[in-house]
Amino acid sequence: MSAEHSLDTLTFDTPLFINGKPRAGGAGQLPIVDPGTGKQLGSVELADSEDISDALNAASRAFPAWSATLPSQRGAILKRAGQILAEGADHAAAVLMTEAGKTRGEARGEIGRAIETFTWNGEQAGRIEGRIIAGAADGSTRFSVPTPLGVVAAFTAWNFPAVLCSRKLGGALAAGCTVVLKAAESAPATAAILVEALVAAGLPDGVVNLVFGDPPAVAEQLLSSPVVKAATFTGSTAVGRKLAALAAPRLIRCVFELGGHAPVIVCEDADIDSVIVTTSPAKFGSAGQSCVAPTRYIVHRSLQEEFCAKLAAYADSLTLGHGSDAGTTLGAVANQGRVDALVRLTKDAVSRGARLVTGGGQPERDGFFFEPTVLVDVSADADIMTEEPFGPIAVVTGYDSFDDAIEQANRTAYGFAAYVFTDSLARRNQAVAQLNAGNIGINQMAPSLPDAPLGGLGDSGVGYEGGTEGILSFMQLRLISQSAPTR
Numbered sequence: 183m184s185a186e187h188s189l190d191t192l193t194f195d196t197p198l199f200i201n202g203k204p205r206a207g208g209a210g211q212l213p214i215v216d217p218g219t220g221k222q223l224g225s226v227e228l229a230d231s232e233d234i235s236d237a238l239n240a241a242s243r244a245f246p247a248w249s250a251t252l253p254s255q256r257g258a259i260l261k262r263a264g265q266i267l268a269e270g271a272d273h274a275a276a277v278l279m280t281e282a283g284k285t286r287g288e289a290r291g292e293i294g295r296a297i298e299t300f301t302w303n304g305e306q307a308g309r310i311e312g313r314i315i316a317g318a319a320d321g322s323t324r325f326s327v328p329t330p331l332g333v334v335a336a337f338t339a340w341n342f343p344a345v346l347c348s349r350k351l352g353g354a355l356a357a358g359c360t361v362v363l364k365a366a367e368s369a370p371a372t373a374a375i376l377v378e379a380l381v382a383a384g385l386p387d388g389v390v391n392l393v394f395g396d397p398p399a400v401a402e403q404l405l406s407s408p409v410v411k412a413a414t415f416t417g418s419t420a421v422g423r424k425l426a427a428l429a430a431p432r433l434i435r436c437v438f439e440l441g442g443h444a445p446v447i448v449c450e451d452a453d454i455d456s457v458i459v460t461t462s463p464a465k466f467g468s469a470g471q472s473c474v475a476p477t478r479y480i481v482h483r484s485l486q487e488e489f490c491a492k493l494a495a496y497a498d499s500l501t502l503g504h505g506s507d508a509g510t511t512l513g514a515v516a517n518q519g520r521v522d523a524l525v526r527l528t529k530d531a532v533s534r535g536a537r538l539v540t541g542g543g544q545p546e547r548d549g550f551f552f553e554p555t556v557l558v559d560v561s562a563d564a565d566i567m568t569e570e571p572f573g574p575i576a577v578v579t580g581y582d583s584f585d586d587a588i589e590q591a592n593r594t595a596y597g598f599a600a601y602v603f604t605d606s607l608a609r610r611n612q613a614v615a616q617l618n619a620g621n622i623g624i625n626q627m628a629p630s631l632p633d634a635p636l637g638g639l640g641d642s643g644v645g646y647e648g649g650t651e652g653i654l655s656f657m658q659l660r661l662i663s664q665s666a667p668t669r
């Protein structure tokens with residue numbers, strides 16, 4: 183972090199942003215806490231129902247002009263916002279690092295990804311195409327025309343506050359929709375920086391409205407509004423189900439990116455060191471609080487012992503601390519509740535026969551930390567085998583046949599990411615055909631990049647975000663069928 187972005191000079195107080203203007207909320211404020219110290223950084227304004235009504239009205243009023251704006255001009259604003267974000271990247275990364283408990287490298291990387299996301303969607307906005315389909319009768323023609331849906335209600339999790347907001351805003355704005363974004367109350371200042379970049383880039387008033395508040399009440403008001411035509415949510419499966427129920431009466435289109443419980447199958451021909459180097463940054467990065475984080479390592483029995491020892495050595499080599507401390511390689515978890523959940527999951531696994539190879543507890547220091555942890559031979563009925571741990575815990579189990587490995591991998595109701603390490607073409611093909619996952623990495627991770635569609639199966643979500651598909655998620659393909667003209 184550069185000197186001008188030392189923690190003392192950062193401000194975190196975050197207003198609502200409605201119809202082009204920041205404002206205080208009618209429902210008071212909530213403290214923003216640094217997970218790395220447990221201390222308050224500032225406050226976020228909370229919207230009351232009048233604020234939410236104003237946000238909906240602003241988004242609704244802005245829609246006709248924004249949807250009629252040339253796609254290339256909409257894209258130009260997104261690209262300019264990416265440039266503005268890049269110019270302030272150090273500051274944005276310092277804010278993100280502090281309010282989300284990340285390491286400095288993670289925060290910088292995430293701001294970089296948000297810049298790419300705005301830029302890619304900006305470039306793609308002018309390239310969305312319809313299709314001509316052969317007519318069904320003599321002289322008739324048919325064509326499909328992508329048209330923006332209307333106002334989008336967007337909800338984001340705290341764990342990647344820049345990437346998640348940029349993916350939703352990038353796709354919806356490129357499509358020509360306007361947005362009411364309810365970002366996470368625990369990492370609000372990063373969301374505000376993204377919105378400020380869009381405004382500085384020339385986004386018209388009302389096109390994006392940023393709100394915070396009591397999440398269930400805000401969600402109910404947004405999703406019962408007749409102006410909202412789509413809901414996009416990234417967060418836990420439990421909350422996703424609640425939002426889906428709220429969206430059901432009006433049959434609002436839903437794009438939901440939910441929880442995960444990613445397996446890593448390590449075959450007998452895999453190089454153990456390479457598996458650890460490749461997967462550990464995703465396992466322990468963001469303190470394991472990522473939907474694509476490897477959770478269960480399913481290792482061929484012949485490699486299991488060596489694999490555990492090497493994974494534990496990697497975990498032990500991590501330096502836990504505040505992101506602003508030089509040398510920190512493992513940041514904080516969200517709050518004390520998350521630490522308590524990780525302690526509970528570890529104790530439950532051990533009580534059911536698992537061996538704790540390393541870690542397993544909350545270190546004695548300020549903030550919300552959990553030691554990097556490796557558990558081996560965890561029984562299938564342990565809570566951690568089906569509950570998303572969302573923390574720096576790696577579970578290792580053994581397998582004898584590849585069929586058994588696939589069966590173990592598919593045991594949870596989640597279907598977000600899965601990884602396989604093998605050079606065998608037959609096993610790769612079997613994995614692609616049989617793994618219950620929307621994103622499969624083979625001898626590598628499966629990163630969510632702006633140019634490719636990302637979506638989960640089962641309890642991990644509905645629909646796609648990213649790529650052209652992520653823009654089309656906010657559009658209706660209108661089918662026009664027309665008879666031959668008579669004059």
Ligand code: NAD
Nearest residue numbers: 338339340365366397398401417418421439440441442473
């Ligand atoms: P969360 O579900 O608690 O919160 C997400 C959003 O929903 C926040 O804006 C929150 O304020 C809001 N919310 C919370 N309770 C609500 C309620 N009752 N009604 C309406 N809205 C409510 O999730 P989190 O703890 O912020 O994030 C972690 C989860 O997100 C994990 O399950 C993780 O796997 C998932 N996630 C998924 C992806 C993906 O791409 N699939 C990416 C990141 C995170």
